[in-house]
Amino acid sequence: DVKVTQSSRYLVKRTGEKVFLECVQDMDHENMFWYRQDPGLGLRLIYFSYDVKMKEKGDIPEGYSVSREKKERFSLILESASTNQTSMYLCASRIGGGNTGELFFGEGSRLTVL
Amino acid sequence: DAKTTQPPSMDCAEGRAANLPCNHSTISGNEYVYWYRQIHSQGPQYIIHGLKNNETNEMASLIITEDRKSSTLILPHATLRDTAVYYCIVRVANSGNTPLVFGKGTRLSVIA
Numbered sequence: 001d002v003k004v005t006q007s008s009r010y011l012v013k014r015t016g017e018k019v020f021l022e023c024v025q026d027m028d029h030e031n032m033f034w035y036r037q038d039p040g041l042g043l044r045l046i047y048f049s050y051d052v053k054m055k056e057k058g059d060i061p062e063g064y065s066v067s068r069e070k071k072e073r074f075s076l077i078l079e080s081a082s083t084n085q086t087s088m089y090l091c092a093s094r095i096g097g098g099n100t101g102e103l104f105f106g107e108g109s110r111l112t113v114l
Numbered sequence: 115d116a117k118t119t120q121p122p123s124m125d126c127a128e129g130r131a132a133n134l135p136c137n138h139s140t141i142s143g144n145e146y147v148y149w150y151r152q153i154h155s156q157g158p159q160y161i162i163h164g165l166k167n168n169e170t171n172e173m174a175s176l177i178i179t180e181d182r183k184s185s186t187l188i189l190p191h192a193t194l195r196d197t198a199v200y201y202c203i204v205r206v207a208n209s210g211n212t213p214l215v216f217g218k219g220t221r222l223s224v225i226a
Contacts, residue, residue, distance in 0.1 A: 045213050045215070105159070
Protein backbone atom coordinates (compact mmCIF):
# COMPACT_ATOMS: atom_id res chain seq x y z
CA ASP A 1 0.00 0.00 0.00
CA VAL A 2 1.18 3.50 -0.76
CA LYS A 3 1.89 5.51 2.32
CA VAL A 4 2.37 9.10 3.41
CA THR A 5 3.38 9.26 7.05
CA GLN A 6 3.27 12.35 9.20
CA SER A 7 5.44 12.19 12.28
CA SER A 8 2.93 13.35 14.88
CA ARG A 9 -0.87 13.17 14.94
CA TYR A 10 -1.17 15.65 17.81
CA LEU A 11 1.24 18.32 19.04
CA VAL A 12 0.93 21.05 21.66
CA LYS A 13 3.51 23.84 21.53
CA ARG A 14 3.98 27.22 23.15
CA THR A 15 4.04 30.57 21.41
CA GLY A 16 7.51 31.34 20.10
CA GLU A 17 8.66 27.73 19.92
CA LYS A 18 10.21 26.35 16.76
CA VAL A 19 8.08 23.53 15.39
CA PHE A 20 9.01 20.83 12.89
CA LEU A 21 6.34 18.79 11.12
CA GLU A 22 7.80 15.85 9.26
CA CYS A 23 6.32 14.00 6.31
CA VAL A 24 7.71 10.89 4.64
CA GLN A 25 6.39 9.08 1.56
CA ASP A 26 7.44 5.67 0.30
CA MET A 27 6.23 5.96 -3.29
CA ASP A 28 9.25 7.72 -4.87
CA HIS A 29 7.02 10.69 -5.69
CA GLU A 30 8.57 13.88 -6.98
CA ASN A 31 5.89 16.28 -5.77
CA MET A 32 5.10 16.93 -2.12
CA PHE A 33 2.72 19.43 -0.56
CA TRP A 34 1.82 20.97 2.78
CA TYR A 35 -1.75 22.18 3.37
CA ARG A 36 -3.45 23.49 6.46
CA GLN A 37 -7.12 22.98 7.14
CA ASP A 38 -9.31 25.20 9.28
CA PRO A 39 -13.07 25.13 9.87
CA GLY A 40 -14.90 27.14 7.25
CA LEU A 41 -11.76 27.75 5.19
CA GLY A 42 -11.13 24.34 3.67
CA LEU A 43 -7.65 23.21 2.65
CA ARG A 44 -5.15 25.94 1.90
CA LEU A 45 -1.78 25.32 0.32
CA ILE A 46 1.23 26.50 2.32
CA TYR A 47 4.22 25.25 0.31
CA PHE A 48 5.00 22.58 -2.22
CA SER A 49 8.06 20.97 -3.68
CA TYR A 50 8.41 19.41 -7.09
CA ASP A 51 11.85 17.93 -6.56
CA VAL A 52 14.64 17.57 -4.02
CA LYS A 53 15.84 20.95 -2.75
CA MET A 54 13.11 22.72 -4.75
CA LYS A 55 10.28 24.60 -3.11
CA GLU A 56 7.47 26.89 -4.17
CA LYS A 57 5.21 29.12 -2.11
CA GLY A 58 1.56 28.26 -1.98
CA ASP A 59 -1.29 30.56 -1.03
CA ILE A 60 -0.36 31.15 2.62
CA PRO A 61 3.41 30.75 3.12
CA GLU A 62 3.84 33.52 5.71
CA GLY A 63 5.21 32.23 8.99
CA TYR A 64 6.32 28.92 7.49
CA SER A 65 9.36 27.49 5.76
CA VAL A 66 10.05 24.05 4.30
CA SER A 67 12.94 21.70 3.70
CA ARG A 68 13.30 18.95 1.10
CA GLU A 69 16.79 17.47 1.47
CA LYS A 70 15.72 13.98 0.40
CA LYS A 71 13.12 12.93 -2.11
CA GLU A 72 11.03 11.02 0.40
CA ARG A 73 10.93 13.66 3.13
CA PHE A 74 9.29 17.10 3.20
CA SER A 75 9.43 19.08 6.41
CA LEU A 76 7.30 22.06 7.41
CA ILE A 77 8.92 24.47 9.85
CA LEU A 78 7.28 27.08 12.02
CA GLU A 79 10.21 29.30 13.04
CA SER A 80 8.29 30.95 15.87
CA ALA A 81 4.90 29.40 16.46
CA SER A 82 1.92 31.69 17.02
CA THR A 83 -1.61 30.95 18.21
CA ASN A 84 -3.03 31.62 14.73
CA GLN A 85 -1.03 28.65 13.48
CA THR A 86 -3.18 26.30 15.53
CA SER A 87 -4.58 24.08 12.80
CA MET A 88 -4.69 20.68 11.14
CA TYR A 89 -1.67 20.24 8.84
CA LEU A 90 -1.87 17.80 5.95
CA CYS A 91 0.99 16.51 3.85
CA ALA A 92 0.45 15.02 0.40
CA SER A 93 2.55 13.58 -2.39
CA ARG A 94 2.10 12.87 -6.10
CA ILE A 95 4.04 11.59 -9.07
CA GLY A 96 5.56 14.60 -10.81
CA GLY A 97 5.50 15.85 -14.36
CA GLY A 98 2.70 16.38 -16.83
CA ASN A 99 0.31 13.77 -15.57
CA THR A 100 -3.04 13.45 -13.88
CA GLY A 101 -1.78 11.43 -10.97
CA GLU A 102 -3.73 11.40 -7.77
CA LEU A 103 -2.67 13.05 -4.54
CA PHE A 104 -1.95 10.79 -1.57
CA PHE A 105 -2.48 12.38 1.81
CA GLY A 106 -1.16 11.61 5.25
CA GLU A 107 -3.41 11.33 8.29
CA GLY A 108 -2.75 14.89 9.36
CA SER A 109 -1.02 16.58 12.29
CA ARG A 110 -3.20 18.59 14.63
CA LEU A 111 -1.10 21.40 16.11
CA THR A 112 -2.21 23.48 19.06
CA VAL A 113 -0.17 26.57 19.93
CA LEU A 114 -0.79 27.93 23.41
CA ASP B 115 -7.84 26.31 -13.07
CA ALA B 116 -11.60 26.74 -13.35
CA LYS B 117 -13.72 27.44 -10.29
CA THR B 118 -16.19 24.87 -9.00
CA THR B 119 -19.45 25.29 -7.11
CA GLN B 120 -20.86 22.61 -4.82
CA PRO B 121 -23.73 22.60 -2.34
CA PRO B 122 -22.41 22.93 1.21
CA SER B 123 -24.25 19.89 2.51
CA MET B 124 -26.46 16.96 1.53
CA ASP B 125 -28.19 14.06 3.24
CA CYS B 126 -28.66 10.57 1.85
CA ALA B 127 -30.41 7.51 3.26
CA GLU B 128 -28.24 4.47 3.82
CA GLY B 129 -28.44 2.03 0.90
CA ARG B 130 -29.65 4.67 -1.54
CA ALA B 131 -27.60 6.31 -4.27
CA ALA B 132 -25.88 9.54 -3.30
CA ASN B 133 -25.68 12.02 -6.18
CA LEU B 134 -23.30 14.88 -5.54
CA PRO B 135 -23.42 17.72 -8.06
CA CYS B 136 -20.64 20.07 -9.11
CA ASN B 137 -20.83 23.07 -11.40
CA HIS B 138 -17.75 24.10 -13.37
CA SER B 139 -19.22 26.34 -16.04
CA THR B 140 -15.87 27.94 -16.95
CA ILE B 141 -14.08 24.65 -17.49
CA SER B 142 -11.77 24.60 -20.47
CA GLY B 143 -11.23 21.79 -22.93
CA ASN B 144 -8.07 20.45 -21.32
CA GLU B 145 -9.24 20.49 -17.71
CA TYR B 146 -9.99 17.27 -15.87
CA VAL B 147 -12.61 16.92 -13.16
CA TYR B 148 -11.33 15.30 -9.96
CA TRP B 149 -13.21 14.12 -6.91
CA TYR B 150 -11.72 13.59 -3.46
CA ARG B 151 -13.34 12.95 -0.13
CA GLN B 152 -12.29 13.53 3.45
CA ILE B 153 -13.62 11.42 6.26
CA HIS B 154 -13.51 13.08 9.66
CA SER B 155 -10.01 13.30 11.18
CA GLN B 156 -8.35 11.77 8.12
CA GLY B 157 -6.53 13.16 5.11
CA PRO B 158 -8.43 13.52 1.82
CA GLN B 159 -8.69 10.44 -0.37
CA TYR B 160 -8.80 10.31 -4.16
CA ILE B 161 -12.03 8.91 -5.62
CA ILE B 162 -12.12 9.35 -9.38
CA HIS B 163 -11.35 11.72 -12.23
CA GLY B 164 -12.44 12.22 -15.82
CA LEU B 165 -12.16 14.48 -18.84
CA LYS B 166 -15.34 14.10 -20.88
CA ASN B 167 -16.43 10.48 -20.83
CA ASN B 168 -18.27 8.99 -17.89
CA GLU B 169 -16.01 7.02 -15.58
CA THR B 170 -16.62 4.24 -13.08
CA ASN B 171 -14.40 2.53 -10.56
CA GLU B 172 -14.90 0.44 -7.45
CA MET B 173 -15.75 3.49 -5.37
CA ALA B 174 -18.01 5.63 -7.54
CA SER B 175 -19.21 6.76 -10.95
CA LEU B 176 -18.56 10.15 -12.49
CA ILE B 177 -21.07 11.56 -14.94
CA ILE B 178 -19.94 14.61 -16.92
CA THR B 179 -22.49 16.54 -18.97
CA GLU B 180 -21.94 16.80 -22.69
CA ASP B 181 -21.06 20.50 -22.45
CA ARG B 182 -18.75 19.66 -19.51
CA LYS B 183 -20.15 22.53 -17.46
CA SER B 184 -21.24 20.24 -14.65
CA SER B 185 -20.71 16.78 -13.28
CA THR B 186 -22.21 14.38 -10.75
CA LEU B 187 -20.43 11.95 -8.48
CA ILE B 188 -22.57 8.92 -7.77
CA LEU B 189 -22.09 6.57 -4.83
CA PRO B 190 -24.46 3.80 -5.89
CA HIS B 191 -25.27 2.34 -2.46
CA ALA B 192 -24.25 4.80 0.23
CA THR B 193 -23.17 3.44 3.61
CA LEU B 194 -22.59 5.21 6.91
CA ARG B 195 -18.85 5.08 6.19
CA ASP B 196 -19.41 7.31 3.15
CA THR B 197 -20.23 10.23 5.46
CA ALA B 198 -17.52 12.73 4.53
CA VAL B 199 -16.75 16.03 2.82
CA TYR B 200 -16.57 15.57 -0.95
CA TYR B 201 -14.40 17.90 -3.03
CA CYS B 202 -14.84 18.55 -6.75
CA ILE B 203 -11.73 20.04 -8.37
CA VAL B 204 -10.85 20.93 -11.93
CA ARG B 205 -7.27 20.94 -13.10
CA VAL B 206 -5.55 21.50 -16.39
CA ALA B 207 -4.23 18.31 -17.88
CA ASN B 208 -0.46 18.19 -18.25
CA SER B 209 -0.10 21.18 -15.97
CA GLY B 210 3.09 19.71 -14.64
CA ASN B 211 3.73 20.14 -10.99
CA THR B 212 1.03 22.67 -10.15
CA PRO B 213 -0.95 21.72 -7.07
CA LEU B 214 -4.63 20.94 -6.73
CA VAL B 215 -6.73 23.71 -5.22
CA PHE B 216 -9.42 22.48 -2.86
CA GLY B 217 -12.67 24.37 -2.29
CA LYS B 218 -15.00 23.88 0.65
CA GLY B 219 -16.70 20.79 -0.74
CA THR B 220 -20.03 19.16 0.07
CA ARG B 221 -20.59 17.60 3.47
CA LEU B 222 -22.49 14.36 2.81
CA SER B 223 -24.31 12.82 5.74
CA VAL B 224 -25.49 9.25 5.24
CA ILE B 225 -28.38 8.54 7.57
CA ALA B 226 -29.42 5.12 8.84
